[in-house]
Amino acid sequence: MSIDVKEYIASGTLELYVAGELSPEENLEVQHYAIQYPEIRKEIEEIEKTILEITKAASPDIPKDGFQKIRAEISNVIPFAPDRSVNKKVPLGNYLGWAASVILAIGLFWMYTENAKLKSEIELTNQEKQSIEDTLSDTQDRINIKENMLQQIRDKNVTVIALGGQTIAPTSYAKVYWNKEEQKVIIDAQGLPEPPTGFTYQVWSLKLDPLTPTSIGLLDEFRSQDSKLFALENTNESEAFGITLEPEGGSETPTLEQLYTLGAVGA
Amino acid sequence: MNLDNHIEKFQKKDIGAFETLYNMYAENICGAINVIVKDSERSQEICQDVFVKIWEKSDQYDPSKGRFFTWILNIARNAAIDEVRSKTYKNQKKNLPVHSLVDIFENSEDLNSKMDTIGLQTLLKGLKEKCILLIDLLYFKGYTQKEAAKELDTPVGTVKTRIRSCISKIRKNMA
Structure with a gap:
């Protein structure tokens, strides 16, 4: 597998990698490239260095014995001074006292670890709950948008125009739901292929005699819009509709060689 | 000895390696x-506390999921966000403040935080507020691309290119 290293670096993927915001698959991909291309590895280190600089500047003073405190907290060993007077007769009660305190210490440690385990389980469950709630609210939003669109399509004033595939893309198709009263159209673009990067679909209202195209809008964010339904305004007395592929941002006039679909009103 | 060796030893509960890290x-x-x-x-x-947690979780670090620093940064920001959430909730029932890095950058006289604000200002010099905010969201708050795009009211596709240009500006300031 070979890639354009410069382009890959310029994409911003490595910045997100350092932030920890890539998917597991993307993480693996970055690591794979970092091994294959030293330039990528170096770039990752440079980006990390930037974040290290910012976080360092934001640091409070750190106590000199900082690590000693941590070491004390993480050492499981309970310091135990050996009894020098082994030979002396020690009353049985003393041994019992020691034994009891050792058992207590073990008990306390056991409770501490159990508690820590439970805490991390709760944390995990909370994270899962949050992510499920997020998904749910996302889904709800999407359903609302779709229901709204469906309502509009079902309106009795709506005319449906089927757009058929043209020379450049014979298998593609689209539908226009036109509400003349409200001067709105909904484009169902499910039958169009994903536009290449840097390009976007543009929808045109056409008058046939003489042929006059008027742009009514772009199908922006085509990739991320999974319903592929787009609402646009149309104040024209359209006789036909067409969809062309144009450079991002759209064009003044349609590029007819890139006409994907076309259909006449009432045809 | 290099970083990977220290990390490997740390994962085997070598306290000396942990001290180095x-x-x-x-x-x-x-x-x-x-x-x-x-x-x-x-x-x-x-x-x-975060370093104690890092030690306890040492076996959970998986190099195939990202850089070691990314992993510990994530543990740290979760702990910090938990702290702010519980505190603001108790005091004012406010949401998590969004602009922490921007605030620090703008209010150099913030005495409680005792940080190197001049150093920070040198690093962030010439950056647009949106840039600083994006860095704050992605690196300090752990926002996903999608969440950051929503917060900044910009298309998801622009987050990647924008963070690239923001980080590059800081790198120029460092040079």
């Missing part, structure tokens, strides 16, 4: 916490 990253981790908590004493305490 602590010395490498303590300032950064405490700094990341301080950006969010903005109270140097409290940040130090949380920072210590």
Whole structure:
């Protein structure tokens, strides 16, 4: 597998990698490239260095014995001074006292670890709950948008125009739901292929005699819009509709060689 | 010895290797916490807890999921965000403040946080507020691309290119 290293670096993927915001698959991909291309590895280190600089500047003073405190907290060993007077007769009660305190210490440690385990389980469950709630609210939003669109399509004033595939893309198709009263159209673009990067679909209202195209809008964010339904305004007395592929941002006039679909009103 | 060796030993509970890693990253981790908590004493305490947690979780670090620093940064920001959430909830029932890094950058006289604000201002010099905010969201708050796009009211596709240009500007400031 070979890639354009410069382009890959310029994409911003490595910045997100350092932030920890890539998917597991993307993480693996970055690591794979970092091994294959030293330039990528170096770039990752440079980006990390930037974040290290910012976080360092934001640091409070750190106590000199900082690590000693941590070491004390993480050492499981309970310091135990050996009894020098082994030979002396020690009353049985003393041994019992020691034994009891050792058992207590073990008990306390056991409770501490159990508690820590439970805490991390709760944390995990909370994270899962949050992510499920997020998904749910996302889904709800999407359903609302779709229901709204469906309502509009079902309106009795709506005319449906089927757009058929043209020379450049014979298998593609689209539908226009036109509400003349409200001067709105909904484009169902499910039958169009994903536009290449840097390009976007543009929808045109056409008058046939003489042929006059008027742009009514772009199908922006085509990739991320999974319903592929787009609402646009149309104040024209359209006789036909067409969809062309144009450079991002759209064009003044349609590029007819890139006409994907076309259909006449009432045809 | 290189970083990977230290990490490997640390995962096998080698306390010496852990101390080396602590010395490498303590300032950064405490700094990341301080950006969010903005109270140097409290940040130090949380920072210590975070390192204890890092030690306890040492076997959970998986190099195939990202850089070691990314992993500990994530533990630190979760702890810092938890702190701010519980505190603001108790006091004012406010949401998590969004602009921590921007605030610090603009209010150099923030005494509680005791940080190197001049150093920070040099690093962030000439950056647009949206840039600083994006860095704050992605690196300090752990926002996903999608969440950051929503917060900044910009298309998801622009987040990647924008963070690239923001980080590049800081790199120029460092040079």
